[in-house]
Amino acid sequence: MVSTLRVALVAGEASGDILGAGLMQALKARHPGVEFLGVGGPRMEAEGLRSYFPMERLSVMGLVEVLGRLFELLWRRRRLIRTLLAERPDVFIGIDAPDFNLGLELKLRRAGIRTVHYVSPSVWAWRQKRVFKIRQACDLMLTLFPFEARFYQEHGVPVRFVGHPLANTIPLQVDRAAARRSLDLADEATVVALLPGSRGGEVSRLGPLFLDAAERLSLLRPGLRFVLPCASPARREQLEQLLIGRNLPLGLLDGRSHEALAACDAVLIASGTATLEALLHQRPMVVAYRVANLTYRILRRLIKTTLFSLPNLLAGRQLVPEFIQDAATPAALAEAMSTLLQDGQAQTESFAEIHRILRQDASVQAAEAVLALVGR
CATH class of the missing domain: 3.40.50.2000 (Glycogen Phosphorylase B;)
Known part of the structure; x- marks a missing residue:
């Protein structure tokens, strides 16, 4: 027994x-x-x-x-x-x-x-x-x-x-074509995913910043398509308000963040667990984050690491561009994303190696x- x-x-x-x-x-x-x-x-x-x-x-x-x-x-x-x-x-x-x-x-x-x-x-x-x-x-x-x-x-x-359990859940090779069909995106389109976070405070701080960056990026690279997964109905309503008056070729999704990551060519993303999901989907990324100024001043004195995002911590070096607090401006994010769309292979090769280690x-x-x- x-x-x-x-x-x-x-x-x-x-x-x-x-x-x-x-x-x-x-x-x-x-x-x-x-x-x-x-x-x-x-x-x-x-x-x-x-x-x-x-x-x-x-x-x-x-x-x-x-x-x-x-x-x-x-x-x-x-x-x-x-x-x-x-x-x-x-x-x-x-x-x-x-x-x-x-x-x-x-x-x-x-x-x-x-x-x-x-x-x-x-x-x-x-x-x-x-x-x-x-x-x-x-x-x-x-x-x-x-x-x-x-x-x-x-x-x-x-x-x-x-x-990490996600490394086994997400396949080593995701099916981009199937993800694009499910989201009704053309195979030949250049698609950027925007992931400004899942909490209300994150979307308040990063939503306008990411949308401003997307508008600038559209000027640098005409013809782009954008997708933005909404973590909940409340976040969708919040983002719909932020989109009023903007003319962006952007589709809001109800959840479906993994499909958005599988379908996109690159992602502008808030620092956090979602960056690991982007890494495991092997999608080039630019990472940004903002917190309240007082919180940032306190944390900056306490934090001992010079790297913030999980992909950089896992690589042990500055693998992905990360823009924190005042460095996170629409112009800086748009320029970094434009460069990344031109050549993100160095990132994705390292992502594949990290994926195998975590699996x-x-x-x-x-x-x-x-x-x-x-x-x-």
Whole structure:
């Protein structure tokens, strides 16, 4: 008989729910007698998680929003610690959400429960002293990117690079012709995708900038077509307002960002996870980002890296042009995009190599690392 393995997991947002569900599937395939408890979303619950409360109670972003919910978050963490100490799982896996999960992991590990943290916080970029708390809190760190694993090795934290699930989801060669047919784009058209972010604040700051850059780019290269995926109905409405009075050959899409990336010749994109998706689709890109000026001045003093976008961090060099804050102007973005449309091959060749490195079947790698840790 296979002994029961009791695994506790806590995910705090939709991306963690996806990672957690994949990990749970892989654990069940390798250890049929497994029981899951903790906190997760609908995907993790569908895999058999007994969730103590809705994951949405942990889904909070921004300093002001966190402060407004701080009492509840601390109360829920205290309750979770008591519950998990009573349940005594064989292993606890905190999925991202480091501000919530690391404190939980520290308490559980001190009580003799093995702990894993899945998805590294950006400790290599800022607040680097957190690595000492991480070393105390978790028996094993699972990272999505190889440069993160090197950082933890240098600081004496047990770590395993497992790859990124998207690298297996997105094929090594995407079908551009099929994507263009699905979006009703001509094969011979030169298409630029605009991805100014998925949140309202991002679209407020970057939407006008990207549209201004697109207008300038249209003057530099007549005949361009633009596509802009909208993350939600609210974002579509926001962008429709920004398009009033503009004469751009641009189509708004409801979601369908992967199709837009597969179909386009190049992309102007906000710094963030979407840049990884563009890289895996092997599309040349120019990256831009803006935050509130006060936020930028504070972060600029804290951030230790000179590279900001994921493609550059993964390459370890300035592979893609990135324009941050005041450097992100319509003229600069349009000029960089024009140059990129002429020759983006150097980028895409490096993207293909990075894609192969990240294509590790992350859920399987993570499951094997967890099972090795608990000796199963």
